[in-house]
Amino acid sequence: MFRRLLSAFSWRVLSIPIFLKILGIGFLTAILFGAVTLLQTRASTSHILYQLLEQRTLSMGRALADTIERSASIGNFYEVERYLQDAKDTFPEIRYAIVRDERNRIVASTFGGRVPPDLMKTSSKPCPPECSARILGSSEGLIIDVNFPVVGGYAGTIQLGVLDRMVSRELALLTRTVLWGLILCTAVGICLAILLTGILTRPIHHLVQTANKVREGAFETRARVFSNDEIGRLAVAFNQMGEALMRYRREVQAKEKARLSLIERTVQVQEDERKSISRELHDHFGQSLLALLLQVQSGCKYSPAKCAYVHTPGSLCHCAENTIRQIIGDVHRLAWGMRPSILDDYGLDSALARHIEEITKTAGLDIDYQFISPEGLERLPSRIEVPLFRIAQEAITNMIRHAKATHASVVILRQLHEITMLVEDDGQGFEMSMVQEKGNQCLGLIGMKERVTLLGGSFVIESAPGEGTTIRVRIPLSEEHDGDTNFDS
Ligand SMILES: Nc1ncnc2c1ncn2[C@@H]1O[C@H](COP(=O)(O)OP(=O)(O)OP(=O)(O)O)[C@@H](O)[C@H]1O
Ligand SMILES: [Mg+2]
Incomplete structure (x- = not known):
C-alpha cells in the first residue's frame, strides 16, 4: 500500500514538465540560500551591533557622569536634570537617565519626577570596577542599561538606558537588502530556468514531432541534431533507427512485390489452364461424345427394346445411349x-x-442476386470480371458447405x-479468431483476399457465431489498373 502510494507520488512528481522541474529546483535553491544567508548575516550583524551599542552606551554614560559631576557635587540637581534632558534631545536613542545621590535616592531624571517603579531600584553594579550593561525589555524594544x-560614587550614580532602535533599524535595513537581493536572484534564476528549459526541451520537442511522423509512416523524416550532448546522441541514435526502418521497409516491399507477382502469375496460369481444359472438354471431348451419341442413336434406331434393369441385346444399345448423354452432361458441367x-x-x-440459378436448383438454397450498374457502361475488363466471379463462386460454395443458411444474397454495385x-x-457464422488460428488451412478465404489485393481493393469479412456472414469486396476501377493482369489467354 505504502509502496503503491510512493510510486504514484513519484510518478506524479516525475511527470511534472521539465520547465517546472528546473524552475522549482532553481526557486527552492534561491529561497534556501537566501534564508540561510539572511539568518546567518542577521545573527552575526546583530551580535556586532549590540556589542557596539553596549560600548556606545557605556561611553555615553561615562561622558554624562563627567558632565554632571560638578553640578551633582554641589547639589544643583536642577542643572543636572537640564544636562540629562539635553543629552536625551541630542541622542534620541537615550530612553532615560536617572541620577541618584550617595544614599540611592533619585534626585534627577529625564522622567521629570515620575520614574516608573521598575526603574526605581537599580540592580546593575556601577562601573567601574565591572562595566557590564543590563538588557531590559520594553514595549519600545530592548534597552541597554548602564550605571x-x-x-x-561620592556624588551618587547615574543610570542610563539606551534603546536598541538603531540596531533594529540596521537589522531591518539588512533584511530588506538581502530580500531584494533574493528577489533579484530569483528573477534572474527564473529567466535562466526559462532559457535552460528552452535549450533542453527544444531538441526533445523536435524529437517527439519526428517520432510522431515516423509513427505515421514517414520513415524518411530525420531528427535535427542540435548538439553533441546526451539529447544530441539520442537524436543520432533515432536517425540511425529511421535508416534501419527504411531499409527494413524496402526489403519488406520488395518481398511483398515478389510475392504478389508470383501469386498473380500463378493465378493467371491457373486461369489459362482452366480455360484451355474447359475448351478442350467442350470443343473436343464434348464434340467427340456428341458424334458417338449420334452414331449410337443411329445404331439403336431399329431396336425397339428400351433400356431396362436386366439387359437384353436390344436394350443395351439404348442404355449406352443414356450413358453417353449422361457423360455429355457431366462434361458440360465440368467444362x-x-x-x-x-x-x-x-x-x-x-x-x-x-451460376446462382444452378446452385439454387441443386443446393436448394434461396439466393437473391442483383447486379446494379448505371446505364451505358462498357463491360468490365476480364482481369476484374474473372477474379470477382471466382470470389463469388468461393463465397457461395462456403455458404452451401458451412453456413446452414436459409437465405442468402449476392449484390454487385458497379x-x-x-x-x-x-x-x-x-x-x-463463425468466430473470426478461428480463421486466424487455422491460418493457411483457410485457402478459400486466403485466395479471395489475395485476388482482391492483386487488384488493389479491400476485402472485409464480418461474421459471428449465430449472426451470419457478410463478405464485402471493393475494387477500384481506375485507369492505372487497366492491363495489370490479363486472365485472357
Ligand atoms: N459463409 C460461411 N458461414 C459459416 N462459416 C464459414 C463461411 N465461410 C467460411 N466459413 C468458415 O471459415 C472456414 C474457412 O473457409 P475457407 O473457404 O477458407 O476454407 P474451407 O471452405 O474450409 O476449405 P477450402 O479451402 O476448400 O475452401 C470454413 O472452414 C468455415 O468454418
Ligand atoms: Mg471454402
Whole structure:
C-alpha cells in the first residue's frame, strides 16, 4: 500500500514538465540560500551591533557622569536634570537617565519626577570596577542599561538606558537588502530556468514531432541534431533507427512485390489452364461424345427394346445411349465449372446469374442476386470480371458447405470508379479468431483476399457465431489498373 502510494507520488512528481522541474529546483535553491544567508548575516550583524551599542552606551554614560559631576557635587540637581534632558534631545536613542545621590535616592531624571517603579531600584553594579550593561525589555524594544558612579560614587550614580532602535533599524535595513537581493536572484534564476528549459526541451520537442511522423509512416523524416550532448546522441541514435526502418521497409516491399507477382502469375496460369481444359472438354471431348451419341442413336434406331434393369441385346444399345448423354452432361458441367464460357462471352452479370440459378436448383438454397450498374457502361475488363466471379463462386460454395443458411444474397454495385460486391447469408457464422488460428488451412478465404489485393481493393469479412456472414469486396476501377493482369489467354 505504502509502496503503491510512493510510486504514484513519484510518478506524479516525475511527470511534472521539465520547465517546472528546473524552475522549482532553481526557486527552492534561491529561497534556501537566501534564508540561510539572511539568518546567518542577521545573527552575526546583530551580535556586532549590540556589542557596539553596549560600548556606545557605556561611553555615553561615562561622558554624562563627567558632565554632571560638578553640578551633582554641589547639589544643583536642577542643572543636572537640564544636562540629562539635553543629552536625551541630542541622542534620541537615550530612553532615560536617572541620577541618584550617595544614599540611592533619585534626585534627577529625564522622567521629570515620575520614574516608573521598575526603574526605581537599580540592580546593575556601577562601573567601574565591572562595566557590564543590563538588557531590559520594553514595549519600545530592548534597552541597554548602564550605571556609572559620579565622582567615584561620592556624588551618587547615574543610570542610563539606551534603546536598541538603531540596531533594529540596521537589522531591518539588512533584511530588506538581502530580500531584494533574493528577489533579484530569483528573477534572474527564473529567466535562466526559462532559457535552460528552452535549450533542453527544444531538441526533445523536435524529437517527439519526428517520432510522431515516423509513427505515421514517414520513415524518411530525420531528427535535427542540435548538439553533441546526451539529447544530441539520442537524436543520432533515432536517425540511425529511421535508416534501419527504411531499409527494413524496402526489403519488406520488395518481398511483398515478389510475392504478389508470383501469386498473380500463378493465378493467371491457373486461369489459362482452366480455360484451355474447359475448351478442350467442350470443343473436343464434348464434340467427340456428341458424334458417338449420334452414331449410337443411329445404331439403336431399329431396336425397339428400351433400356431396362436386366439387359437384353436390344436394350443395351439404348442404355449406352443414356450413358453417353449422361457423360455429355457431366462434361458440360465440368467444362462450365472450369471456366464458364458465358463469362467470357456475356460477362460477369450473366455468368453469376446462371451460376446462382444452378446452385439454387441443386443446393436448394434461396439466393437473391442483383447486379446494379448505371446505364451505358462498357463491360468490365476480364482481369476484374474473372477474379470477382471466382470470389463469388468461393463465397457461395462456403455458404452451401458451412453456413446452414436459409437465405442468402449476392449484390454487385458497379459505380464509375469502384465496384462493390456484397455476399451475405443468415447462417451460423463463425468466430473470426478461428480463421486466424487455422491460418493457411483457410485457402478459400486466403485466395479471395489475395485476388482482391492483386487488384488493389479491400476485402472485409464480418461474421459471428449465430449472426451470419457478410463478405464485402471493393475494387477500384481506375485507369492505372487497366492491363495489370490479363486472365485472357
Ligand atoms: N459463409 C460461411 N458461414 C459459416 N462459416 C464459414 C463461411 N465461410 C467460411 N466459413 C468458415 O471459415 C472456414 C474457412 O473457409 P475457407 O473457404 O477458407 O476454407 P474451407 O471452405 O474450409 O476449405 P477450402 O479451402 O476448400 O475452401 C470454413 O472452414 C468455415 O468454418
Ligand atoms: Mg471454402
